[in-house]
Amino acid sequence: MMKFVSSMMIGAIFGLGIAISGMANPAKVLNFFDLFGTWDPSLAFVMGGALITTLIGYRIVFGRQNKPAYAQMFHVPERADIDRRLVLGSAGFGVGWGIAGFCPGGAIPALGLGYSQTFVFVGAMIAGIILARFANMRLQRTAIAL
Amino acid sequence: MFETEFTPVMSLFGGILIGLAAVLLMSIQGRIAGMTGILTGIIPPLASDWSWRAAFLIGAIIAPAIFVAAGGTVEFAVPPTTIALIVGGLIVGVGVYFGSGCTSGHGVCGMARLSPRSIAATVVFMIASFVTVFVTRHLLGM
Numbered sequence: 001m002m003k004f005v006s007s008m009m010i011g012a013i014f015g016l017g018i019a020i021s022g023m024a025n026p027a028k029v030l031n032f033f034d035l036f037g038t039w040d041p042s043l044a045f046v047m048g049g050a051l052i053t054t055l056i057g058y059r060i061v062f063g064r065q066n067k068p069a070y071a072q073m074f075h076v077p078e079r080a081d082i083d084r085r086l087v088l089g090s091a092g093f094g095v096g097w098g099i100a101g102f103c104p105g106g107a108i109p110a111l112g113l114g115y116s117q118t119f120v121f122v123g124a125m126i127a128g129i130i131l132a133r134f135a136n137m138r139l140q141r142t143a144i145a146l
Numbered sequence: 147m148f149e150t151e152f153t154p155v156m157s158l159f160g161g162i163l164i165g166l167a168a169v170l171l172m173s174i175q176g177r178i179a180g181m182t183g184i185l186t187g188i189i190p191p192l193a194s195d196w197s198w199r200a201a202f203l204i205g206a207i208i209a210p211a212i213f214v215a216a217g218g219t220v221e222f223a224v225p226p227t228t229i230a231l232i233v234g235g236l237i238v239g240v241g242v243y244f245g246s247g248c249t250s251g252h253g254v255c256g257m258a259r260l261s262p263r264s265i266a267a268t269v270v271f272m273i274a275s276f277v278t279v280f281v282t283r284h285l286l287g288m
Contacts, residue, residue, distance in 0.1 A: 006174050007198040011205025012212075014167035014179060014250075019210035019220045021160020023249075027223035028150040033279035040150045045157035046164070047253060053165025054258035061173045068176030075176050076259065077246075082266045089245025090252070090267040092237055094274025097249075099282065100226050100234025104242055105164075105181035105250035108203060110222070112211035117224040121235040128239015129186055136243070 003070045015109035021046040024110035026101025026117075033098055148225045168255050171202070180251020182242040230288075245271070 022028040022042050031040035067073055097103050102110070102121045110118045168179035175198055177184075187193035188200050214220060226234065242248045245267055247256065252271075256264020282288045 003175070003198055004201045007171075007201035008205035010167050010170045010174065010179075011202035012209035013163055013170070013205075014202070015206035015209035016213055017160045017163030017165075017167060018206070019160070019213055020218070021157045021164065022150075022153060022221065023160070023164075024210065024220065025150070025222050027148045027225055028221065030225060030279055031148065031150045033275045034283055035276065036280065037283055038149050040152055042150075042153045042157040045154045046161040047249075049158040049161025050164040050168070050254045051161075051257055053162050054168045054254050057165065057169025058172060058255075058258050061169060065173060068172065069174045071174075071176040073176055074172065076178065077256075077261065077263070080262050082263055085244050086246060086263055086267055087270055089241050089243065090270040091245075091274045092241030093245050093248060094241070094271035095278045096234045096237030096239075096241055097271065098234075098275040098278025100231050100238065101224065102231075102234070102238070103181075103249045104185060104238065105248060108181055108185065109206045109210050112207040112209065113214065113220055113222055114211070115222060115224070117228070117231055120228060121231045124232045124235025125239040126185075126189060128236040128241075129182075129189060129243050130239075131236070132240040132243035133186075133189075135240075 006070065014105075015112065017050075018106055018109040019113070021049075023103070023106040024113065026106075029103070029106065030098070030101040148223060150221065150223075164250070164254065165258075168250070168258070172255075178251055178255045180247050180255055182246070182248045182251055186243070241271075 018024050023046055028040055031038050032043035100121055107118055107122050171177050171179045184199045184202055188196050210220060252264040252267040257268055
């Protein structure tokens with residue numbers, strides 16, 4: 001129960017941060033990318049603030065704790081190789097982000113603002129994840145068959 | 147065409163809150179605060195540890211609602227058309243699945259761990275977004 005409540009509280013801090021930072025506002029996100037038009041550099045401050053806080057905070061956590069408070073171990077990705085999937089997938093994400101102005105972390109908290117456009121985007125994004133998961137299963141099956 | 151106000155203080159403060167959430171999630175659950183990973187785990191077939199993910203998502207959605215209900219203002223405007231939202235949403239979904247993360251997972255948590263994969267992913271998706279907006283707004287005039 002504490003695990004559930006603490007997760008919800010942390011999610012709330014995340015969602016509040018997204019909302020007040022401007023990341024939940026597609027107009028602001030798109031303007032950050034529009035260097036040669038209506039440029040709004042605000043998002044650099046969001047990324048900077050989040051990154052510096054996490055950089056320092058992770059060091060404190062990994063330095064002081066052997067394991068998380070409510071879990072057996074830290075789940076941290078170990079891979080270091082930069083493969084084609086990572087690069088092409090990320091390029092795709094960037095294109096979609098530039099078209100719609102929403103990223104997943106911006107769109108989910110934006111649902112709480114209650115605008116219909118967010119629901120359209122999130123629905124399409126979830127459909128995209130399901131589609132990719134299905135395509136990935138097919139790819140793996142083909143690879144095994146070969 | 148859609149001017150937005152430069153908000154360095156609120157954006158920095160919001161960013162610090164996002165970072166704080168990432169640090170707390172690692173300290174308490176031992177997890178990366180990446181929206182792609184958290185969301186994918188609650189799309190059927192459910193991940194075995196779906197409950198903390200669902201809790202995080204519920205918190206992330208209700209917090210902005212409470213903030214607005216309490217009198218806070220959150221600027222919101224969506225310049226793209228419905229078609230663009232659907233196309234963009236589909237591409238984002240496929241992209242983050244194959245790219246194993248998005249702005250929160252790679253851009254914040256992965257970069258903070260100095261992960262080479264996350265640094266590469268972040269550079270690639272940021273460049274792709276800049277190029278996409280340049281093409282749609284200045285070459286295609288959308």
